[in-house]
Each structure stands twice: as structure tokens, then as C-alpha cells.
Amino acid sequence: MDEKFAPDLNAPERPDYEKLHKQKEHAKKVYERSFLHQSVIDTESDPEVKVAVLNARNEFKKQVAKDRKYFRVLLGENVNSIYERYIKFLMLPYKIAEEAEFNFNKNKNKFIITPEDALNEIKLKQNKLVEALSLNKHIEAARIKKNISWREGEIASIYRDIVRPDKEYREYLMKPSDFETDKAFILYLLKTLIFKSNIVDGFFEEGDIYWTEDKSIIKSLVVKTLKEIEEDKREDFDLLEISGNWEEDQEFYRELYDKTVADEEELEKLVEDKIKNWDIERLAATDKIILKLAIGEMIHFPSIPVKVTINEYIEISKEYSTPKSKQFVNGVLDKVSEELVKSGVIKKSGRGLIDNK
Structure with missing residues (x-):
């Protein structure tokens, strides 16, 4: 953004420094808001700002794609x-x-x-x-x-x-x-x-x-x-395994990661709809990640009961997020799961049908 609106010192006419500064600051605000509401780009009236924001978003998406591959490897x-x-x-x-x-x-x-x-x-x-x-x-x-x-x-x-x-x-x-x-x-x-x-x-x-x-x-x-x-x-004791079935667990976390990342925009909207009284920009980043992973698990893993997922992510929030996160995560996941079960987005089978209430 700074580069886009930097003055061209070799231009035949003197650059309008004040205008460039205003465009740059405005473009940065539009760019930040665009992650919450894509429509702010579509309604932008300044074509230079619009192009700058779209280009910045495209660069961001390329970097995100690289980061996703990197963190997938990092998990293992x-x-x-x-x-x-x-x-x-x-x-x-x-x-x-x-x-x-x-x-x-x-x-x-x-x-x-x-x-x-x-x-x-x-x-x-x-x-x-x-x-x-x-x-x-x-x-x-x-x-x-x-x-x-x-x-x-x-x-x-x-x-x-x-x-x-x-x-x-x-x-x-x-x-x-x-x-x-x-x-x-x-x-x-x-x-x-x-x-x-x-x-x-x-x-x-x-x-x-x-x-x-x-x-x-x-x-x-x-x-x-x-x-x-x-x-x-004592001379022939066995070592412990991190997991009883590492191959199965590895397949699970990779699939959960891939599907959550692929559905990120839809999951963001689901979360945003349920926290209208909260400012999503002020929401703890960890809470957002926890909510998205939990909803992704409820949607894409039919054999895991809804209550099992909710309880597991409440425990994760207690360990890794803020003191108030437990109640917040519990409340949001209860609302989202109830709505998605009714709409048929969450469909459970086998062990996933067990009612843990």
C-alpha cells in the first residue's frame, strides 16, 4: 500500500502529496475492513484505492496459501x-x-x-x-x-x-x-x-x-x-506411544485442518452471525480459531457426537485462551450446532448419533 501511493519523484508534474497520503490511509482502512465485509471493496468509489486494495488482497491470499502449506507440514x-x-x-x-x-x-x-x-x-x-x-x-x-x-x-x-x-x-x-x-x-x-x-x-x-x-x-x-x-x-521395558493409533490420528488432524482452512470464509460468517453483540475485531484470535475448528469438526466428522466436540473445545479454550472464553465458546457452539443440526448441515451417523446431553 505504501509503494502504491508513494509519490513519483520523476513525474513531470509535482505529486499531490496530501492526496496520496489520504488515499494511502483510506486504502489501508478499506483493506482492513474488507476481511470482515467483502462488500466494502465493491462500494469503493475511488478506482485507485479499489485497485490497490484488490491487489493487496491478492498478494495476501498468495502468502496465506504458502502459509497454509507450511503450517500443515509443521503440524506433523x-x-x-x-x-x-x-x-x-x-x-x-x-x-x-x-x-x-x-x-x-x-x-x-x-x-x-x-x-x-x-x-x-x-x-x-x-x-x-x-x-x-x-x-x-x-x-x-x-x-x-x-x-x-x-x-x-x-x-x-x-x-x-x-x-x-x-x-x-x-x-x-x-x-x-x-x-x-x-x-x-x-x-x-x-x-x-x-x-x-x-x-x-x-x-x-x-x-x-x-x-x-x-x-x-x-x-x-x-x-x-x-x-x-x-x-x-528393567532392561527391556517398552516406550510409550504419543497416540494409540498415530496413522489414524494423523489422518484426522490433517483432514480437520484442510477442511477448516477451505471453509474459513463460511465459518467466519457463521461465527459473526452468532456474536452480533460482540465486535469480531476485538474477539480473541484464539477463540476464533477454536470456534472455526469446532464447527468444522461438527460438520465434517459425522462419527463424532456434537456434545463431544463442544466439550473438547471448551477444554482447549480453558487451556489456551482467556478466562472468559469457556462460557463464550460454549454459548456460541451451542447456538451454531443447534441451528446447523436443524438445517441439515450437521449430519451424524454411527457413534455420532449418541446423545451426550
Whole structure:
């Protein structure tokens, strides 16, 4: 828009700066309003403004098409990233134990050994759960296949700044232990020291904008895996799957994404019609996305009951949107679903016919 209404300094006549500025500012307003009401372009009287807005809209649509392809790919990559982080944190206890062993060997060769140097750090390498994690064939296979590793310096920093100064760790090193004691300490290590550490957060936030949300999922997977390890089967335990049927789930989220994106303008109108007392421009962007996805799911997935969809998206709004979003999302989806069921747009079959009221 700025380029379209920039003055031509090589023109034979002096540019009308005031007119160009007014046209530019007006065109920007028309462009912004056109996303809510397409008719504002059709009724625009200034042909130059109209052409500028139409061209800007076309450029925007091209960029949106690129973005849609990019984010579709990103959906799958994010799930894969969660699984890789899951493996990475299962590797962490024995990587820390290796660092502790290195520290122990370095200190024992000192000419003068202080009480601080005399910590029995080698014990962590002998922890039965650490041994189980280091010998597990599934972790090793995933590590090799996906080339998973901790960056240079990260393990040393975790051990030096988080683990070694910890009082519980030092007490653990001084006591005899059995499998259950070893297991309890590793759970403490991960749950209390690692997953609550700002240092560890910093390692991941650097290159992953989703770390804050993904961390709770990864922590849950890691803790559940460790809790299920039994002493007599500790060297051959199975890893958890992110999904019980990943191929089916992958097909579902891709179809939901594709159909919601394809129907975006129609879904926008449906939402707009139901919030006449709200300013759609002031509506939280997250709420709009939640509403569109929910309506798209109700329309395009006949086997999912309406109430199941509504309840799921209410939970999503509680987690990711504003404090008032729960009631708002619930109210809008109730109205929209009732109307679309009556008009026959929403048609359920099989499990989707189950009444969850």
C-alpha cells in the first residue's frame, strides 16, 4: 500500500502529496475492513484505492496459501519433535551419571582432596534405573534413527548448576539404596530438578516456540514411562506411544485442518452471525480459531457426537485462551450446532448419533 501511493519523484508534474497520503490511509482502512465485509471493496468509489486494495488482497491470499502449506507440514513436525524430546529426556539420567563419573574421576586425582571433592558421585552411574535406561534397546534405536543428542556443554551445565548443588542428591549419594530408592531418586531428579529448571527451559526455548506447551506432555510421558519400569523387567521395558493409533490420528488432524482452512470464509460468517453483540475485531484470535475448528469438526466428522466436540473445545479454550472464553465458546457452539443440526448441515451417523446431553 505504501509503494502504491508513494509519490513519483520523476513525474513531470509535482505529486499531490496530501492526496496520496489520504488515499494511502483510506486504502489501508478499506483493506482492513474488507476481511470482515467483502462488500466494502465493491462500494469503493475511488478506482485507485479499489485497485490497490484488490491487489493487496491478492498478494495476501498468495502468502496465506504458502502459509497454509507450511503450517500443515509443521503440524506433523511438532508431534515428531515431542517424541524426540521424550527420548532425549529418557537419555538424560545416564548422561548426567556420565558427567558425575567424569567429575568423580577428575577430583580423585587431585593432590589435595576437599570434602566437596570427596562426594561419592560414581554412585549415580550405579543407579539401577540409570543402568536400565542406558541399556534399553528401544531408546538406543530411537536415538540412532533420529540422531538425538544433547548439545555440547548442556549436560555439564545441568550437572554443575542444577544437580550437584542439590541437597537431596547429596543425601542420596551417602545412603545405601535398592531399586525402589534408585527409581524414586531419578523421578525426583526429573520432576523436581530438571522439568522445573529455568536453565533447561532456556536450552529449549531458544529454538522451539512451543516448548512451554510441549513440556507438560513430555514430562507426563517420561514420568509415566519410569513409573512403569519394574525391577525384574528393567532392561527391556517398552516406550510409550504419543497416540494409540498415530496413522489414524494423523489422518484426522490433517483432514480437520484442510477442511477448516477451505471453509474459513463460511465459518467466519457463521461465527459473526452468532456474536452480533460482540465486535469480531476485538474477539480473541484464539477463540476464533477454536470456534472455526469446532464447527468444522461438527460438520465434517459425522462419527463424532456434537456434545463431544463442544466439550473438547471448551477444554482447549480453558487451556489456551482467556478466562472468559469457556462460557463464550460454549454459548456460541451451542447456538451454531443447534441451528446447523436443524438445517441439515450437521449430519451424524454411527457413534455420532449418541446423545451426550
